[in-house]
Each structure stands twice: as C-alpha cells, then as structure tokens.
Amino acid sequence: MIPELGHFALILALCLAVVQAIFPLIGSLNRTPSWTAMARPLAYGQFVFLAFAFAALVHAFLTDDFSVLYVAQNGNTEMPTIYKVSAVWGAHEGSLLLWAFILSIWMIAVAAFTRSLPDEMVARVLSVMGMISIGFLSFLLFTSNPFARIFPAPLQGAELNPLLQDFGLAIHPPMLYMGYVGMSVAFSFAIAALIGGKLDNAWARWSRPWTLVAWMFLGTGIVLGSWWAYNELGWGGWWFWDPVENASFMPWLAGTALVHSLAVTEKRGAFKRWTVLLALLAFSLSLMGTFLVRSGVLTSVHAFASDPARGMFILVFLMVVIGSSLLLYALRAPSISRGGGFDALSRETLLLGNNLILIVITALVLLGTLAPLIYDAFNWGKISVGFPWFSTMFITFTPLMILLMGAAPLTRWKHQDGGELLRQLRLALLLSVAAAIVVALPFAADNGAAGVAVGLSVWLLTTLLTSAWRRLRHHGGISALIADFSSRGGRSYYGMWIAHLGVAIFIIGVTFVTQFDIRKDVRMSPAQEIVVNGYRFRFDGVTPRQGPNYVAQRGTIHVSRNGHEVAVLHPEKRTYNMKSRPMTEAGIDVGLFRDIYVSLGEPLKGGDWALRLYYKPMVRWIWLGGLLTALGGLLSASDPRYRLRVLAKVTGRDVPSNTLAAGEQA
Amino acid sequence: MPAYARYLAPLLAFLALTALLYKGLSINPRTIPSPLIDKPAPAFRLPALKHPEQFISNADFQGKVTLLNVWATWCVACRQEHQNLVQLRKQGVRIYGLNYKDKRPAAEQWLQQFGNPYIANAFDADGRVGINWGVYGTPETFVIDKQGIIRHKYIGPITLNAIQNEILPLVKQLREAD
C-alpha cells in the first residue's frame, strides 16, 4: 500500500512541477502577480510530495518489503539498519529519487530565503527549477520506477553491494547530490537573469551564496568518495581519474571558476558574460555526469548498471536543458552591458587568468574522460587514457594557478602598481624559493616535485599571512580580529583565507604521498617479519570471524618501530552472505603525518598469505585540505553582506548607505 | 552576421558533444544485435538439472520451434520474468532452460517453489556454454527455429508486452515456416 502511495506522490509532484514550470514564468513576463505568487507554494507542495515518496521508500527498506523490486535488489534482512537506509540510494532508481528529493529541498530553500528579492525574479528561478524537476520526475516515472512491484516476492533481498556498506559511502551520494543539484540554483538564477534581460551586480550578489553552498557540498562529497576508496577498495589508492570521479570533479572545477567570477561581477560588474556561461556550464557538467554514470557509455568501476534506453532519455533531457540554455545565452549575450574596465595588472586580470586555467583543466579532464568514446566512435581503436596523463596535465597547470592565487588577494581592483605588488610579495617569494630548495636538496633529483610542492604551499601560506596582516593593520590590529570576522565582508575574506589554506595543505598531502609512499606486495608466513621504512611488520596469521551479514578471514599484524609497538592491525577478507565474491577491508593505523596500511591479498600454500604493506606519509592532509576548502566556502556564504536587505526589512533599521540596492549598478 | 552569432560557439560545441554521446550510446555492445542471429545455435551437451545422468543438447531442439532461457537463482530479474515464462508455457511454447553458473539444490528448490515452465534444464555450472552463446548477463532468451537456427535474442526479463508483441508473433511465424 505505502509503495503505491509513494508512487502516487511522485505523480502528484510531477503535476505540480508542470504547473510550477509554466505559470510563474509566464506570470513574470506578463506581470500577472497572482501567477507569479504561485511559485513558492508550488515549491513547498513539491517538497511535501517528494518527502513522502522518499519516506515511503525508506519505509519499504526498513520493513524489508521485498515485494518492491528495488528493495529486493538492494535490501536484505541481515543488513545493519544504517545500510538499509543507505541502500535507498545505493542503486539507480533510488538514487534518482534522492536527486529529485534534494532538488525539492533546494527549491524550498530558494522559496524561503529569497524574501528580499523581487518576486518576478524568484518566480523565474523557481520555474526553471520546476522544469528540471519535470525532467527527473519523468525519468523516474517512465523508465526507473523505484516502487515497481515483483510477484512473487522473494524471501530475501539480494543485498546492497558490500562495497557500499561503509559509512563514508553511505553519506557520499547525499553530499554529492546536494552539490550537483545545488548547481541548478546558480543555473536557474542565470537563466532567470537572461530571460529578464537584466544581468547586474545584484544578480551576482544573490547567486553567490547559493553557489558557494552547493560548491561546498560537492567538494565534501568528492573528499568523502576519495576517503572511502582509500578505506574500502583495499589497494591504498585515493583517486583514479575514473570517469565517474571525473564526472564529479568537472562541475567542481567549473564551480570554483564560477564562485571567483561571481565575486568579480558582484564587486566590479565585469566578466558578466563569463559568469553567466560558467553558471550554465557548472550545472551542465552536473547533468552530463549523471548521463555518463548511468548510460553505459563509459566503463567504470563505479558506474550503475547501465541501460542504453535510459541513457537515451537522459541524453535527450541534456539536449533540451543545455541546448536551450546555451541558445538563450547566445541570443541575450550581445545585450549584456560591459562592466567596469580594468588595467593589465589588477585583481581582475589575475582572477581572469585563474579562471582560464581552471577552464583549461576542466576541458582536459573532459577530453581524457571522453577520449575512449571518441576513439571508439570513429573506429580508431579501443583505448584507455592512463592515470599518468591526467596527473601530469593537472600538475602542469596547477602551479601557475597557485602563483596567481597567492598574488591576487594582495592585488588591488582595477589598477595595481607593479612595484608595490612586488614589494608586498618579496617576502613570500623569498621564503617559498628557500623552502623549495631546502626540501629538494637533501633528497635525490627525484624529489624536485616535493620541493616544488613545498615551495608553492609556503608561497600560499606567506601571501595569506601577508594579506591578513595588511588587512588587520587597516582594521584595528589583531585585537580587532573577532570584530573584523563578523563585519560585512569579513567572513568572505576569512572564508577565502581558509579555503586557500586548504589548498596549500592539499598540495602537501598529494605530493608527499605520491612521491614518498612505499608499497610492498609480499608473501608472509605466520610469525614472519618484514621491515618497511623502519616499521617492523609481524604477521600473526589469519582467523575466521563472523560478522552481522558476512564471514571474514581476519588477519593480525603487529606493527612496531624501534622496539615500541605502534599498532595492531586487522585487515580482513570478507565474504558477504548474499554475494559469493570476496571483499577486502584494509587495516589502517591512522596518523596525522602518516598512515600505516595493510591489506590481505589471497591465501597461498602452506598457511602463507599474500599481503600488501603500505607506508603512506601525509595522506590525511589530502582530505583535511579538501575539507578546509569546503569549510572556507561555507564561511564565505555566511557573510552578513548577503543578508543585509533582509535584516533591514525585518528590523526597519537604517541600511548603511554603501549597500547595493537590488538592481543598482556599482 | 547577427550580433549573437559569435556567442553561438558554446552551443555548437555542445551539439557536437551530443552527437558524440549519441554515437556512444549506439555502439554500446549491449545494443548491437547478437552476431548469432540467423546462425546455427552453438553446439553444446550438458547434464540435465534434475537428472544429471541424462544430457541436454542441441539435438533436443531439432524439428520444433524452441526458446532457450538463460537464468539463475541469484538473478533477481529472472524472478521478475518467471511468471511470464510460466504463462508462455501455458500458451504452448516450448521452453528449455540454461541454468547458468548456479547451484543445483537452489535451482531445484526455485522450480519447486515458483513453478517450472521448462521442458528440461541444462546445468551450465561454469558458464562456458553461456559464453559460447554470447550471454552477457541474465536473463537472456533465445528463439530457435525448427532447423536449429537462432532467430532472435531477447535481453532482460521478458515482459508481458514482449510476449504479446515479440515472442508469440515470432514463434507463430517460425512454426508456419517450412
């Protein structure tokens, strides 16, 4: 009964979406206030129905209702409760429902938090989101119904893929989707502005916090995925340039360019065309990611079970959404006014360079991801693009971007005197080069990379400190830090600060673990010892163990250093009851500056086992850096300057005169 | 040239991309029809599921229009189509099963529990025969004519729709043929 109600709720949501897509938009063009006013209630209504549908599916999993086909394919009575819930989004149909549900969450957020915006603008934004909702709901209802029944109902479900039975992977999709779907808000704002024909600083100021929050979620989702891969796949890798990973990375890169471009448009009115295009691009990449993952066009370890018929549906949807948005852009772009001019040396130029690099990296990742498809389509052979190419290419372009990142906060808008800039940067330059040499010299020429990475991170750190020092000096010194933090524009600045610091930490993590990690695949007998990088590993054999829904072979490895015990690790080889294939659980000793990582290979003759032993320096810095960057974005989004008008309306206080009223040019 | 012409570049680039993705969908191996169509069914000889001392082979297909359904107990989609297979059987269609990479007791219990639409089942424990038949996954169903030539391959669980519009008309056509 409840699954049918859930199904019905989806149908109702679709009906609302259709109304939401049409009426408020036409109302905003014809200036019919009654139609424009429909937007918010419709959004709330969609949320209610989608929340119900989602709850219905969760309920089906929690009650082990195997008469629902999707539950039969992914559920199991013996799974821990948390995985019964995460199984809801563990496969295609359910994850689509999650997508649609999260879209409705963003819709009500837009409906609720835009009281200070003109109703016509909000109506258009919600209409565009309604159109996107139509696409996903149709996809669900016509090709991927999560509530389809199966008779006779099996007695036991096929279980969630054991690889996904991990906490990190349980929350990874919701985080990612909050990001993917959140990009639709910036997209909708851009479309709404294009339709209305008015692209101004105010539009950029409205869009920016939404974009930052979506970007933050996306970044967090990517970090979680990487962390999961490291923990769960058993081979110590944390990024594979796999098509599905790339599908999430590209919108993030575009999103990064977008938030920077929005800053310029907000403050100086420049880059309008670029900003709009980037807003369209970020969401388009999100949608394309959805296509790549579900259509079977690319081979990937992550891809959902592919279905070309579904792929066709998404492709048509892609064409309609992206094609029409780009057409609208082409038609409206000529009438977008030019913003403030700027000199050759100015913050605008540095940001332009930064965005250019980001876009080039995005394009190259796209090329590398699609290359196998291109070659196959033209019958040039079946290829795969190696990991080294992606890495080399990324490493080629990032240093220049880092240099710009360091210099930009110290560069004035519109015009910067070259000599003055150099004076500001002198200390940073000196320290970075020195640090680079210090790190590179003692080791072989091979470790030039580590030197460069350290140099770049020191560059970022010293320029950040220089910038902070300059700012605080003007704002009342260190004692004024707290006040400065809460001031208008304060959190944006410190958000940037923390985000850029995150990048510096990330670079150190990536470079050190890539250059200095040590891996040994060995064959060990019980009681045998092997030394890796000063750590002594003693293999104490393998014993069987029973888990809630699996049986495991549990290994014991004593790790010691200089005679002191460092850790006892328990890597496992698990066989889940429903699936006969084995799964590897690594044994990891976590440290801030290094991880010790052991995984079981296979049993060999004579009680021996194949083992993989890893020493991984600084690997945690990768995710710490990533999380800091995301946190910085969140902090920026919370800047009170984005909420002043609401405050003014609510309290009736005097609004400071340098606030930009909606629609005003800077 | 209208003012917007130079802003069409992103749109054009996107359309090129779409063309590529479309091509990508169509070259996906699962949408290409099986190369076994209109070729003689690959020869095999496997022990029967229920009576392992007996054997099932191509010879059993000769002379009558037959369906060969590839299935397994670990395949949830097979459960989906099972009742439809029972239906097909009731309508007089001859169905043999290829029990693919499965376990005997589980398979026998399944048939007992859910009904048995098969005249007999060949037990393909290691899946080698399935590979010869170009099986990519389960369930898959082959329609074989009186001369033992494969005329159609249906991928995925057989729906009632497929029975009405694909399978029954084809079986009828092949029966009437010489």
Add this chain to the structure above:
Amino acid sequence: MTPTRRKRLILIGLMVAGVAVAVGFALNAFNQNLMYFYAPSEVIAGEAPANHPFRLGGLVTKGSVHRLPNGLTTRFDVTDLTKTVSVQYTGILPDLFREGQGIVAHGKLNNDGVFIADEVLAKHDEKYMPPEVADALKKSKAAKPATGTAEVTP
C-alpha cells in the same frame, strides 16, 4: 587604441598563447599515454605493439592458473576462445580474479611472447564482463566458420 586597451590586448594575447602552448603539450603527452586494447587473437596475429604497454583482455582459461611456489608471481592464460596468450603477473591479484572470468591486464609483451602484466583488473561482477572483452569475444566468434557441429574447446 588607448595604451590601456593595448596593454590589455597584449596581456590577453599572452595568456591565450601560453594556454595554447600548454594545451599542445598536454595533447602531445596524451598520445604517448594512450593504451590500446588488444584481444589474444590480435596479439597472436602480431597486431599489438612490441615494446609499448597495451591492454590485453579476455577470459582466464580454466586450469591455466599457476602460482609459483615462492613470492607472489602467478602465471595464467587469457583467451578469446580462438587464440590464447600467456600472462605473468607479480603481485596481488584482484578479488574477482578467477578462472573463466573476463579480465583486462596492462603490460607489455616480452621477447618470448609472454605478456608481463603490471596490473590486472577484473572490475565487474560475475554476471557481466568488460565491454571490450565481450566485444572481442563476439569478433572472434564471428571470424570462426559457423559449422554448427564443431565442439568448442577453449
């Protein structure tokens, strides 16, 4: 043209040139890094490169897996049901690796015609095989004469 405008144009020109050079470099590196896929029949026919890494895919021949007594070296055969190539790999094999499974290996052919793998992948679950392998199997079957009575011996 005002000096500011000219400065800006030069700057943009420099940026674009810089990007073009870098992209050219990236594309060139791309070509070096491509790995083509070959089925065993193609390798036996001499179509695979002699001294460049490539991907080999097919099914692991039943009964061909031998683990050498010491260390972690394994030898096995890969077939597309028409021709077979011997593979040697030192390291831990993926969990899904087993006889009859479709796999893809990265590596190079040595002088004796043995494929020395530096990586072995068996990504998909039991029910499906990597599309390239499926494709290769199809091609090899299509190339065989369809006699209908020949027993297939892998």
